[in-house]
Amino acid sequence: MLAYIIRRVIQAIIVVFLVTLLVFFGMRLLPGDPLFMLFNPNQLQNYTQEELQRIRHEAGLDRPFIVQYFDWLGDVFRGELGKSILTKTSVTKDVAKRIPVTMHIGGLAFLLGIVFGIPFGVISAIRRGTWLDTVVTALANIGITVPIFWLGIMMIWAFAVRLHWLPAMGYTSPVENFVLNTKQIIMPVICLAVFPIASNARQARSSMLEILRQDYIRTAWSKGLTERAVIARHALKNSLIPIVTLAGMGIPMIVGGSVLVEQVFNIPGMGRLTVDALFQHDYPYVQGTTLILTAVVVFTNLLVDISYGWLDPRIRYT
């Protein structure tokens, strides 16, 4: 077990390392001098070649890529993700401020996805072919197709503009004002939870249907067990593994979705930070935020993998 965990942690670190490589060199190999992106042509005329060279030098952009990369990697290990080329603010500080916001909303959406998605899927499988199954399946199919930014805007229209039940946008720290915070995150969380709920329900349904066809379920029925015992003790436990895997694979989807949701509801989280940095072509910011987001995704996936052991003792981690 311990050897397995260690091997998986090393694998996860390699994955994060590979992503940093891809992002770092991808950004530098793509056409376009970052300085031309940072300033518009009019501003650019105000700088002499020497000044531009100086800015480039200060940001370390005139050194070979490989040197830049290892320099940056060294900084990362010291906990410093770099400084903005333009404003010189620390990426680490900004990320530290914003990551709790994204985790707060994303984490709640993930929980909702499990709490609602799995039971809906299981019930729909048990009552296969009934109206309940039809409704759940239809809703789940719609849930995986709805554009979440559009859903967010429609919710703002319904609950903020028309009904005045909830604030339209913004984010306040829960420590500062818990009630306002709760009101503000209701819509973003629901918005972000729609996809995980729908996809978990689909997965739970198909996984459960597969299990219900197994011989040991027939045996359980023929022993005269009650439906409750068959479902809860025999079927549900065995169908959980693929469901948990898929719920874990939903984490990248939640992180990706939070970019859109944070944009719609004007929430200062990691997604917003990444989009803003991207628009400004601020290399250190883009590198820093992608590194952190990848690390979050990779390590939550790792936790999901390790948790199988508790769910299913048949898995022996060889």
Next chain:
Amino acid sequence: MTKETQELDVLQGTAPRVNEVKRFFRVFLSRGLVVFGLVVVILFLIIAAAAPLISPYEPNKQNLREALAPPSAKHLLGTDYLGRDTLSRLIHGSRMSLMVGLVAVGIAAVVGMVLGLVAGFYGSWINLVIMRVVDALMSFPMILLAMLLAGLLGGGLRNVMIALGVAMIPAYARLMCGQVLAIRETDYVMAGRAMGSSNMRLMFRHIVPNAFPPLIVLITMQIGSAILAEAGLSYLGIGITPPTPSWGAMVNDGFPYLLTNPLLSFFPGVAIMIVVFAFNMVGDGLRDALDPRLRGML
């Protein structure tokens, strides 16, 4: 033909192929939602192809005197803040969605399949390197990767297609690799090898055709995902550049007028949903028809 002779034909491998095709269509078209999806997809293709012929106005023609008009006989779905006809923009927007969907998935499928084929067929360190990179990309949110690429390339139709195409490669590479690993060990591939077939012949005559069915399902579903992702990128402003009509950008354009004209954001979102739903349903139907084991499971 009697039942017995039919069975005999099947045993001898001389059964007419028509039965297979018929069976495919019977299963494929057996569910109402799949038929609905197929009809919507065909309609979508027709609308995109015939956009200039059927749209009532020029999609970019401004008419400020009629800006933000509600739906009426003249403008069936109303007009936006520049007085452009919403219906015409929706019709022309379908072309962008379709282009992005097809080209992005095309790029992803071709590159991903080649990578998966090479990784699965040659194995050893090639497999290790390719699949590790694929794993790294898989753990990364697709929309975020596409956003990074599109943002760095600078937006626009071509760059969005490239960005989404690259972002979707891993799924194909992984699926293809798994398929190839399984098929590589089958008797007919071994027989081909024993007969002295070259690697190229083994890969393209024997392995690729047999690995194809699940890939067709993935391709269909991914067209929907690509359309959805393009809408997201265009909504963020890193996608298709205005004034070219794109459904995602139209949702964003309508946002400031939510108070007075909520329909401006409403219609394009519904269009995205219907089309993506339709592609998913067709994908579901194809999976049922191509993989009998999974029939009716999802």
